[in-house]
Amino acid sequence: MPQGDNENGRQEPRIGTVASTVAILRQLASTPAPLGVNAIARSLSLTPSSCFNILKTLVSENIVDFDPNTKLYTLGAGLVSIARNALDPDAAYEIVRTRLEVLAETWGMTAGLWRAHSDRILLVGYVAGARMMRIQMTVGQRLPKLIGSVGRCMAAAMDLDREELARRFAGLRWESAPSFDEYCEQVEEAKRQGWSIDRGQFVRGATTIAVPLQREDGDLKYCLVSTMFTGQHDDDKVPLIVKELQQIARWASRPIDGSGVIQQPPLRQSTRSV
Incomplete structure (x- = not known):
């Protein structure tokens, strides 16, 4: 047998x-x-x-x-x-999807929701803005929990000691890897500012910004992520994108009955002038 x-x-x-x-x-x-x-x-x-x-x-x-x-x-x-419930048991993506669509269309980029699961992160869903060249992803794809911009947010929330962080960092595969000291600095920065950015280190040519979507119990289960071509937007636009992601995260982080269901936020206009 x-x-x-x-x-x-x-x-x-x-x-x-x-x-x-x-x-x-x-x-x-x-x-x-x-x-x-x-x-x-x-x-x-x-x-x-x-x-x-x-x-x-x-x-x-x-x-x-x-x-x-x-x-x-x-x-x-x-x-x-069955697959939908396994991928997104809180139905969180349906709640943030409309807001992510506005964000993606406004900035001409890809916006998605990632969920932590064990030692991995899963792409729950994403939308791509209307532009001639777009970044396409695969719903359900899995990545190591501590890699990329999402990984830095996860590492910041987990508050691992340096020895354990080094052990986990050693197993990560990057296209343009940061040094361990640089990665530690980026994790600390994510802890201080409440978001993280990866400028072509995980995937060359792609810049991602991650904002944690934390629940009232403080658990970090989801991250909102914007993905764009490196150089697509000037550095002074990054704070504006972060601000919009943080607005979505704040609205979507309010549990309505303690069962893991997340409250639908009101739709607001993008902060970018178009």
């Missing part, structure tokens, strides 16, 4: 049907064309009857779609709500 690691690192047997179900979903996700039961079973070394029974259950739960004419299977819409 296949083995898996439990949270203590010990090997435990995996439930065969569950493992097969996950393998079938991954197979459908990785293949652009619809697949038949025999093709799926053959690629995963499953018996056709077992594969069919699993697919039948997944179809009944709207997790997989079945075309009765072609006898082929594809991923179903039921996965969307």
